[in-house]
Amino acid sequence: MAFSIPGVSISAPLPPIPPAPAATAPTVDPVGSPSVSPSGAPGVSAPDTGLNFGESLSNAMERLGALHENADTLATKVATGELKNPHEYLMAAQEASITTQAAVAVRNKALEAFNEIMRMPL
Numbered sequence: 001m002a003f004s005i006p007g008v009s010i011s012a013p014l015p016p017i018p019p020a021p022a023a024t025a026p027t028v029d030p031v032g033s034p035s036v037s038p039s040g041a042p043g044v045s046a047p048d049t050g051l052n053f054g055e056s057l058s059n060a061m062e063r064l065g066a067l068h069e070n071a072d073t074l075a076t077k078v079a080t081g082e083l084k085n086p087h088e089y090l091m092a093a094q095e096a097s098i099t100t101q102a103a104v105a106v107r108n109k110a111l112e113a114f115n116e117i118m119r120m121p122l
Contacts, residue, residue: 064103067096 051059071092077083 060103064096064099067092067099071096 071089074083074089074092078086078089083089
């Protein structure tokens with residue numbers, strides 16, 4: 001099949017369109033409730049990561065604190081002349097700043113979601 005557009009000519013054949021994957025319906029147990037796992041796929045269980053949300057959040061805050069401590073230590077070393085390359089401090093300070101901004105954005109989104117849930121009628 002050849003196409004003709006003013007100024008452009010394409011004569012290569014088009015590749016065939018692959019068939020769409022078959023849709024699978026959720027299975028229904030004898031009681032009548034669908035057997036859908038948290039992962040969204042029927043009959044497939046979500047992997048156990050070993051960390052819950054609180055632990056993940058706590059670990060993230062500890063890493064954020066460590067980034068700020070590192071930036072503060074490097075700032076002191078730059079001020080006292082121990083650190084010969086001030087770019088190391090600038091990189092650490094920028095990393096801590098960007099990470100803090102991301103954490104604040106996540107917190108704000110979580111608060112917005114919570115407030116939206118609280119406004120829902122019962």
